[in-house]
Amino acid sequence: MSNAEQIEYWNGKVGETWVLMQERMDAALTPVTSALLAAAAPQAGEYVLDIGCGAGETTLAVDTAVGEGGHAIGIDISEPLLARARSRAEALLSEAEFIAADASSWAEEQGFDLILSRFGVMFFADPLAAFAHLHGLAAPTGRLVFACWQPAARNLWATLPLTVLADLLPAQPPSDPHAPGPFAFADAARLATILESAGWRDVACHSLPFVMRVGDGDDPVASAVQFNLRIGPAARAVRDAGIGDAAKPVLAAALQTHLADGVVALPGAVWLVTARA
Numbered sequence: 001m002s003n004a005e006q007i008e009y010w011n012g013k014v015g016e017t018w019v020l021m022q023e024r025m026d027a028a029l030t031p032v033t034s035a036l037l038a039a040a041a042p043q044a045g046e047y048v049l050d051i052g053c054g055a056g057e058t059t060l061a062v063d064t065a066v067g068e069g070g071h072a073i074g075i076d077i078s079e080p081l082l083a084r085a086r087s088r089a090e091a092l093l094s095e096a097e098f099i100a101a102d103a104s105s106w107a108e109e110q111g112f113d114l115i116l117s118r119f120g121v122m123f124f125a126d127p128l129a130a131f132a133h134l135h136g137l138a139a140p141t142g143r144l145v146f147a148c149w150q151p152a153a154r155n156l157w158a159t160l161p162l163t164v165l166a167d168l169l170p171a172q173p174p175s176d177p178h179a180p181g182p183f184a185f186a187d188a189a190r191l192a193t194i195l196e197s198a199g200w201r202d203v204a205c206h207s208l209p210f211v212m213r214v215g216d217g218d219d220p221v222a223s224a225v226q227f228n229l230r231i232g233p234a235a236r237a238v239r240d241a242g243i244g245d246a247a248k249p250v251l252a253a254a255l256q257t258h259l260a261d262g263v264v265a266l267p268g269a270v271w272l273v274t275a276r277a
């Protein structure tokens, strides 16, 4: 996909689904958000850019951390997610700003002390050019901190639905493992090379395993089925194949085995990436 295709993708059904799922996604990703913010360590007075900010969870948190003397800007290509972010900011009386633009070419401001992202940097058609551009937006002492997914094989939340539904889904054609998408930066060595070639220094990819709560509430298994049919690689495959009704009982049986203490939870693994300008 080119960035134009990503713009279409995130402004369509997927963007609307992410808006619907915002609270649940933010809850499921709480361990990642906490680790990301700890690594980013936003300081009072800092000027921060959040790439692919989506519905604004990390932008809002960082804007609070930098205080009145600082400022956080969230940038995204998805109008529905930006609308959600702006309404959350209004409700919280936050001064965080949300801009609709492609982060790989937006150049209205620069001198950011911190550029961060929670899963918003894996969708660039040309990652080297995009990270070189972001390097140009950073202050000379600026830092880059983001979370991206480790290989799918370490993310059962993503692979389990596809595995158990394999018999119902058409055979998936082989795809480019580095193509824009959630797992584009699964290979940490390749990612480090891209970042270094783009001008970033002291690049480090820290491994963060965590447990992702995909189902809870009155009926945790039904909630987990709904999660999997809305978000992640299986959601798209099921939608494209039109097998939602057939998929539900199969998913429910598989997810039931991961139910404990009223929660369906599946392992995930993230790279927490840090670098200096």
Ligand SMILES: C[S@@+](CC[C@H](N)C(=O)[O-])C[C@H]1O[C@@H](n2cnc3c(N)ncnc32)[C@H](O)[C@@H]1O
Pocket (backbone or CB within 6 Å): 003, 006, 010, 025, 051, 052, 053, 054, 055, 056, 057, 075, 076, 077, 078, 081, 101, 102, 103, 104, 117, 118, 119, 120, 121, 123, 124
């Ligand atoms: C997986 S979502 C993550 C959203 C949010 N950071 C979160 O953690 O909930 C990826 C986000 O990146 C955005 N995105 C993709 N390509 C982008 C680009 N070139 N510039 C800005 N945002 C982009 C999408 O619109 C989407 O909101």
